Amino acid sequence: MASLPYLPHTDADVRAMLEKAGVKTLEDLYADVPAKFLKKGPYALPPAMSEQEIREWFSSLEAQNARLKVFVGQGAYDHYTPSVIPYLTQRSEFLTAYTPYQCEISQGTLRYIFEYQSMMCALTGMDVSNASMYDGPTAAAEAMKMCVSCTRKKNTVLLSRALLPHVIKVVETYAKFHGVTIGLIDAPEGETSLKALQEALTEDVAGVILPSVNRYGIVEDHTGFADAVHAAKALMVEYCDPSALAVVKTPGEWGADIAVGDGQSLGLPLCYGGPYVGFMAVKKDYMRKMPGRIVGQTTDKEGRRVFVLTLQAREQHIKREKATSNICSNESLMALWVTIYLSLMGPEGLREVNRLSSDGAHYLYCELLKTGKFDEVFPSKPFLKEFVLKPKEFPGLMQKRLEEAGFFAALDTEEGYVTFCVTEKHGKAEIDRLVSVIKEG
Amino acid sequence: MKYYDKLVFELSKEGRCGFSLPLNSFPSGAELPAALRRESALELPEVSEPDVVRHYTNLSQMNFGVDTGFYPLGSCTMKYNPKINEEVAALQGFAGLHPLMHAGLTKGALRVYQEMNKALAAITGMYTFTFDPCAGAHGELTGLMIMRQYHMMRGDLGRTKVIVPDSAHGTNPASAAVCGLEVVEVKSLENGRIDVEALKPLLGPDIAGIMMTNPNTLGLFETQIEEIASLVHGCGGLLYYDGANMNPLMGVARPGDMGFDIMHLNLHKTFSTPHGGGGPGSGPVGVAKHLEDCIPDIRVSGFHGNFGVILRAYAYILALGRDHIRKVGQYAVLSANYIKESLKDVYKLPIEGVCKHEFVFDGLVNDGAREGVPGATTLDVAKRLLDYGFHAPTIYFPLLFHQALMIEPTETESKETIDAFIEVMRKIAAEAAVDPEILHGAPHCTPISRPDETAAARNPILKYQDA
Numbered sequence: 001m002a003s004l005p006y007l008p009h010t011d012a013d014v015r016a017m018l019e020k021a022g023v024k025t026l027e028d029l030y031a032d033v034p035a036k037f038l039k040k041g042p043y044a045l046p047p048a049m050s051e052q053e054i055r056e057w058f059s060s061l062e063a064q065n066a067r068l069k070v071f072v073g074q075g076a077y078d079h080y081t082p083s084v085i086p087y088l089t090q091r092s093e094f095l096t097a098y099t100p101y102q103c104e105i106s107q108g109t110l111r112y113i114f115e116y117q118s119m120m121c122a123l124t125g126m127d128v129s130n131a132s133m134y135d136g137p138t139a140a141a142e143a144m145k146m147c148v149s150c151t152r153k154k155n156t157v158l159l160s161r162a163l164l165p166h167v168i169k170v171v172e173t174y175a176k177f178h179g180v181t182i183g184l185i186d187a188p189e190g191e192t193s194l195k196a197l198q199e200a201l202t203e204d205v206a207g208v209i210l211p212s213v214n215r216y217g218i219v220e221d222h223t224g225f226a227d228a229v230h231a232a233k234a235l236m237v238e239y240c241d242p243s244a245l246a247v248v249k250t251p252g253e254w255g256a257d258i259a260v261g262d263g264q265s266l267g268l269p270l271c272y273g274g275p276y277v278g279f280m281a282v283k284k285d286y287m288r289k290m291p292g293r294i295v296g297q298t299t300d301k302e303g304r305r306v307f308v309l310t311l312q313a314r315e316q317h318i319k320r321e322k323a324t325s326n327i328c329s330n331e332s333l334m335a336l337w338v339t340i341y342l343s344l345m346g347p348e349g350l351r352e353v354n355r356l357s358s359d360g361a362h363y364l365y366c367e368l369l370k371t372g373k374f375d376e377v378f379p380s381k382p383f384l385k386e387f388v389l390k391p392k393e394f395p396g397l398m399q400k401r402l403e404e405a406g407f408f409a410a411l412d413t414e415e416g417y418v419t420f421c422v423t424e425k426h427g428k429a430e431i432d433r434l435v436s437v438i439k440e441g
Numbered sequence: 442m443k444y445y446d447k448l449v450f451e452l453s454k455e456g457r458c459g460f461s462l463p464l465n466s467f468p469s470g471a472e473l474p475a476a477l478r479r480e481s482a483l484e485l486p487e488v489s490e491p492d493v494v495r496h497y498t499n500l501s502q503m504n505f506g507v508d509t510g511f512y513p514l515g516s517c518t519m520k521y522n523p524k525i526n527e528e529v530a531a532l533q534g535f536a537g538l539h540p541l542m543h544a545g546l547t548k549g550a551l552r553v554y555q556e557m558n559k560a561l562a563a564i565t566g567m568y569t570f571t572f573d574p575c576a577g578a579h580g581e582l583t584g585l586m587i588m589r590q591y592h593m594m595r596g597d598l599g600r601t602k603v604i605v606p607d608s609a610h611g612t613n614p615a616s617a618a619v620c621g622l623e624v625v626e627v628k629s630l631e632n633g634r635i636d637v638e639a640l641k642p643l644l645g646p647d648i649a650g651i652m653m654t655n656p657n658t659l660g661l662f663e664t665q666i667e668e669i670a671s672l673v674h675g676c677g678g679l680l681y682y683d684g685a686n687m688n689p690l691m692g693v694a695r696p697g698d699m700g701f702d703i704m705h706l707n708l709h710k711t712f713s714t715p716h717g718g719g720g721p722g723s724g725p726v727g728v729a730k731h732l733e734d735c736i737p738d739i740r741v742s743g744f745h746g747n748f749g750v751i752l753r754a755y756a757y758i759l760a761l762g763r764d765h766i767r768k769v770g771q772y773a774v775l776s777a778n779y780i781k782e783s784l785k786d787v788y789k790l791p792i793e794g795v796c797k798h799e800f801v802f803d804g805l806v807n808d809g810a811r812e813g814v815p816g817a818t819t820l821d822v823a824k825r826l827l828d829y830g831f832h833a834p835t836i837y838f839p840l841l842f843h844q845a846l847m848i849e850p851t852e853t854e855s856k857e858t859i860d861a862f863i864e865v866m867r868k869i870a871a872e873a874a875v876d877p878e879i880l881h882g883a884p885h886c887t888p889i890s891r892p893d894e895t896a897a898a899r900n901p902i903l904k905y906q907d908a
Contacts, residue, residue: 004765006521006713008855009772017856021778021795026771029778029795030693032662037694044563048762051525057759058752062534064549070539075743078539082460084490086531088497096506096522098514099719102833104824104887105442108504109718112497115449118904122484128903132720134575137743145619169740177586179621219477249477262743271530272550273540273744274575275721287901293719297908298897301890305446310897316578316615317838321624326615329576329709333717336497343449343493347483349460359467382473403546408539428466 002050069430071364071409073386073421074215075136075164076273077265079243079353080425085267085340089333099293099329103308109332110307113295116339123245123342124238124259125252126281130292132335133278133327136239136262137170140209142280142291142325143237143260144171147207148180149324150235150289154206155180158197162187162214163239165414171209180206190378191220194228201232212240212248212261215413216378217361217386217421219248226255235286241265242279242338244384246350251281258282267341268334277334288314291325353424357385360422360431365389367435368420373398377417388417398441405437444888445499450905452496453486459493484906503888505832507715511858512832513780515799515847516610516658518688518710518773519832523760526714526753535752540744550748553755557725560758564766565687566697567704567727571736572746577685580705580724581616581652583741587703587728588650588679589620590735597677600649604673606635608659608839610685613652622649629841633659633792637668644672650679650703654686655696656797658839660777660849670700679703679732684724687711688851689774689798692767702729712754723750772852773798776859780848783863787870791842798851804844805870809877817873819844821880825872828886829865 014026023029030038049057070078089095093108100106100113113131120129133139144157157175159168161184168184175182185208186196192210201208208229213219222238229236237258238251243265251259263277264270282290288311296310316323345353365387368374374389391398395412402409410418422431488496512519530536538547558570574580585603592600603622605613607629614624625643630636634657651673655663663669673680682696682704688711690696696704708714709722716722723746728736761769774797781790781800788802808816823833823846835847850859872879884890902908 001762001764002760004760004768006523006760006853007765007768007772008853009768009775013856014772014775017775017779020782021775022782023778023795026775029771029774030662032664032795033694034664034667037666037699039692039694039698043692043763043766045560045761045763045766046759048764049759051760054525054756054759055528058529058532058756061549061552062532064552065534065538066542066546067534067537068539068542068546070537072539072541074541076540080462084493088494088501090527091498091501092508093501093504093506094718095527095715096508097504097718098506098512098517098519098716098832102505102823102827103892104827104884104889105503105505105832106718107444107888108500108502111448111500111503114903115905118448118450118906119485121904121906125481128901134579134720135743138575138579138741166740166743170742173586173738173740174619177589177620219473221474221477223476245479246483247473247479249479250481253480269536269749270539271536272538272542272547272748274742274747275749276743287903294901294903296897297902298893300892304444304889306889306892308892308894308897310894310901310903313898315611317611319615320611321614321618323611323615323618326578326582326612326619327576328578328612329716329720329722331575331717331721332719333715334721336718339449340493340497342485343488343496344459344490345485346453346457346459346487347485348458348487349462350483350485352460352462356462356465356467358471359465359469362471363467382471382477384473408542408546411541424462427463 002048004048068406068408071407071420072411074419075166076270077423078270078425079265079267079423081267081269082344084344085337088340089336094336100309107307110295112336112339114307116335117295119339119342120279120281123242124281125250126259127284128287129281130290130294132330132332133280133292134331135276135278137167139260139278139280140167140239141171141174143258144175144180145178146258146289147235150286151206154204156183156204157206158183158185158200158208160185160187160192160210162192163211164215167239190216190218190381194224198228201228205232205234207235207237209237209239212238213244213384216388217383218378218381219384222254244354247354257286263338266338268337275331275334277331277338289324292327292330354384356424357422360426361385361387364420364422364431371439373438385423386421388413388419391418398438401437401441407434409434442503442888445503447496448905449486449488449496452488452492455487457487457489459488459490510830511854511862513834513848513850513862514832515835515849516685518849518851520713520851521853522713522715523757526756529756530749530752553752557751557755561706561725561727565704565727566695568730569733570725570727572725572751573742574724574726575742575747576720576722577705577707577724578612578616579741580726581612582619583726583739584681584703584705585616585620585622586739587732587735588681590739591732592649594735599647602647603649604643604651608657608841609652609654610658610683613683633661634663635669637665644676648676648678650681652681652683654683656686656689659801660796660799662797666699689770691770693770702732708750708754713757714750714753721747721750723747769852776850776854780850780859780863784866787867799847799849801842802846803842805873807874809873814877817877817880819846821883822846822869825869825880825883827884831862831865
């Protein structure tokens, strides 16, 4: 069997420690556990592997996964990750640190979270951001709970049908157990209908969750939405792709009260769905109702600028069942990815990422229509990097051809459309090749 | 560690660029209609790549991590994070997988989930696991959803309360509240265990179940678990196991064998994945066979949970294998008992006897209090430890003792490190007895001194633009 290099104990160490502990054997340390609960016989686990064997095993597993060029988004976007980010986030002072409760030896973590909060506020146009949440859908679920807790005696939250499918499913799960009624607002023309919203805004509605850029990739026009929602004394939540917020109207500009979404599009690897990083930013009025950790600036005894976890009276370790949420661990290291990404990109880099993605997507859209194999679904609706088309043939065959040619694209949706997404990672030649695969079918 | 004062925004200079993107080879696409365009300026820093690298390197140097030194941190197992785990998680064949790819394209990833499911079932005695939850508290919430789903599917709709011991982690009652359950507290006995007599009258047709941590947050095994399980099951409730304290049972005993129906594990504690300054974690939830059908409708995260974390934990399990897993639990418990016995003459030990992976002191035996000078508190001891190069223990938790100081050494610290820690703890106790002011002023050797937390909460400055 392979040895285990993570345990420093020698036999002499064990003997000396047992003696001090006042017992004879390691088994004696479990004398308080009823004998019937002590596991007898070996565990049904494989034999211990050496590091070399582990490396080889994972390399064989890795080889069983397809390596495709990704032309699908739907909440997980294949944007480019600058090499600086994994390099810096692997620094063990960040990677192996605990939650920064001991601020005197955690200023590194606390400072980058403060920068992260500042950047998320800048992107969303909101006043206060928390230190991160698990992912976009859970951030939306927390926003759903917040709507109910911020309004009096109201218990319904409305979701746009144009939100990404996984966002709706997670919010519905949380709502079912939290005792909140969910209503769905139609999006008949490819974007959330103001008329449908107004009809659904009954007295019991505590909040409304709307997509900034929706499941069809369409940039929604929310003119008049905030007025309607606020007139009904409800809160407006915008679910956003933070990368797109460099160019599209922000939740702050639309008059939203809460902005949520997934920071994955800001340089995080796809990694089969996680770890990603949910974000939440709110108007100042709702600061004390916000879930999750928050970092604030203060001074130390010498008067130096320092950073601490603050407003902790909202949190579970202080308030227990009366806390604003049960969240404890979040996605701190992924918030660092986002912070470094945004530092590198700056305002111009992020706009350029959007320009490249959008220009590529519009080129692909036109070329796909030229093949004659698709119908337009929502002609004239504005989009950025993602769009849907209606395939004239059964999409399964097309998808198979694409996979064989090295592409993950044309994923079918619940509505019978196929969805495409282009990022700055895809050049014109690659898109031409994808189109030719479809054309040849 | 040295003090470094900059924020990345303060390095910004108009026109400076930290990105490198391909040339745009496309005909220009459609412009967004003016009404949909962002109008406000985007206040992100403009910095070069070297600026960014140096800034975050400087920030990292104000941080303490497991690779820096020892975390005697109760309630959060801070063991060594193996480096092969990081290498595995970074493999492009995993990192490049889109979460919506179908099973035929992700055979390797699915195999990881299958093997992890088998391994965790073997380690815990549970039947099957869901990997969607992204952290421990997220796992608790998911587990409670499964508990409620079980009762709902049986048409047993009156079970709206969950029993939580007074020693429980704060996340337990908070998760119950998020799940729409009312919390009923059960008291602990003088010996730190659940008061079974106090539990009995709480049980009835309105009880969904009980949440337990075993060993509990005092590091003590709940010796009456068999009776508790039988009582709770007898009233139609289920038993939830908070896996935060699974480490001492690794390779020794299994929650599934004790009657627990649902549990979560913290892969970022027990299974060696790094804490990342507060995440990402992973909190898979295991259930007994009769609860298998309650899982599918419960969707608690966007895709498949934190796959990158699951990969790391799988690498760790392969390194342990059936050969070494027992040593994890045993050495963790050995180290805790060794520290406890080495310090109990200078720190108050409220409950005698063998502990598991952690234990709780209730302040100093001699805190140095005298006329006009308050004694040294647990907070003071914790802050003074920072001066000596150790992370502080968890303090003022559990809430059962006023000066709680909770120590968990884990199995990956050497006897030399532990001895050095014991020596420092004794030195601090001696300092307190002579002059508690040394401790009141601590830490003295860290990049910053104690912050004004009251000012931070009273006048919140939560972003650069506020300052």
